[in-house]
Ligand SMILES: Cc1cc2nc3c(=O)[nH]c(=O)nc-3n(C[C@H](O)[C@H](O)[C@H](O)COP(=O)(O)OP(=O)(O)OC[C@H]3O[C@@H](n4cnc5c(N)ncnc54)[C@H](O)[C@@H]3O)c2cc1C
């Protein structure tokens with residue numbers, strides 16, 4: 004039997020849930036398909052468990068700092084099993100709340116993968132068939148696996164949350180968000196970490212701040228090896244050696260984390276046969292309104308080539324439902340200034356253009372205001388590591404086009420500045436604003 008809906012959504016992650024919920028709120032009959040647990044990557048294998056681990060690492064770091072300023076406590080040791088149980092219980096609670104909300108909204112949740120058989124119909128392995136004039140593809144992405152000998156001796160980010168015990172000596176391979184975050188978190192929790200990077204760290208972030216972060220990571224004991232391409236892994240689980248193309252070997256490690264990017268989930272469920280266009284990496288191509296090239300099919304979130312961030316997937320899902328169900332034809336979302344934070348130690352945040360990008364676009368019209376400072380408590384402890392803030396502005400009016408922050412508190416302080424920048428901020432506004440003292444945020448107001 005074919006069931007009819009107004010909106011079908013494939014994937015119950017950040018993008019799919021937001022499209023489904025907004026659609027239902029606007030009166031649509033919605034079917035939501037997902038073979039896995041509710042919440043997708045962010046809730047179950049990404050932002051949420053990662054941030055919980057980051058908080059745990061922060062506590063350990065604070066404790067070390069506390070000892071430096073005179074507390075007499077013994078070094079902290081995390082009860083990994085207890086922490087993991089508490090973290091997972093919290094995540095189970097989120098999933099439970101999602102299930103309740105979906106139920107209350109009248110959304111039909113089908114715990115199966117959907118396969119497209121036409122641009123308005125999907126089927127499942129158990130034989131359900133559903134049709135709707137609008138189908139949203141929100142199937143996300145998965146960790147990239149490498150076709151190299153011994154790859155299976157390591158793990159990817161999905162598996163790190165299920166470890167029974169922390170690694171002792173871990174190699175993290177990659178230089179992106181996931182690699183840097185886990186290198187710092189595991190280091191904070193007491194693991195010895197080697198970060199093996201093919202090229203550069205955090206491509207796309209401001210070079211000066213990335214270098215300052217690398218200095219601090221190394222000061223915390225992380226060994227960073229750049230320009231290293233790992234070609235194979237050998238040994239046995241728990242005792243792994245890595246070989247690089249330049250003949251060097253690294254290890255022995257009890258754990259290896261491959262953090263070498265992500266691959267969109269865009270194959271094997273009918274997109275190919277329907278002629279849905281994808282780029283060379285497999286991302287579904289969409290226009291500014293999330294339309295694919297096939298009428299009635301739309302895509303949001305990590306399966307597309309937009310920034311792979313939860314708030315971006317959520318904004319895209321909501322805007323799409325407003326347009327299709329709420330009948331607001333022009334609705335899209337403003338992706339001109341998307342802030343993001345790498346939850347490293349210390350955190351690194353950015354919104355808008357880097358200095359390098361601004362110079363490429365605006366040439367000599369670019370002004371750069373950089374400030375370096377040592378956070379107050381670090382000074383008290385006698386530490387000398389520096390935080391860095393950078394403002395990139397353009398022209399006589401000094402319109403702010405980029406804000407970059409590295410240091411404790413960066414993760415929380417960036418949001419307000421990002422809103423101001425999106426609404427039109429110039430450097431003079433910051434010079435005339437009254438600061439909150441003493442804070443990290445005020446450093447952005449003190450720039451010359
Ligand atoms: C380790 C890690 C940490 C991260 N930290 C952050 C962070 O701090 N901040 C941030 O903003 N972003 C972070 N991200 C990125 C964020 O998790 C993603 O951008 C976000 O989850 C994307 O949402 P999505 O809906 O596109 O996809 P997903 O959340 O991946 O959801 C896709 C869903 O589709 C389902 N699916 C797949 N195929 C089918 C099918 N055929 N039919 C039906 N369902 C299907 C999957 O089971 C899955 O549940 C992190 C990612 C990782 C990996």
Ligand SMILES: NC(=O)c1ccc[n+]([C@@H]2O[C@H](COP(=O)([O-])OP(=O)(O)OC[C@H]3O[C@@H](n4cnc5c(N)ncnc54)[C@H](O)[C@@H]3O)[C@@H](O)[C@H]2O)c1
Pocket residue numbers: 149176177178179180181182184200201202203205232233262263264265310311312343344345346
């Ligand atoms: N805090 C956050 O907001 C957050 C956290 C994690 C992930 N994310 C999102 O998820 C996305 C994916 O993150 P990611 O770290 O998986 O990918 P990424 O694209 O950020 O980084 C991938 C890294 O792997 C390296 N790499 C690729 N192939 C390789 C190979 N064969 N050998 C060695 N190195 C290789 C790349 O050079 C790069 O350094 C991010 O772009 C981000 O949008 C966000």
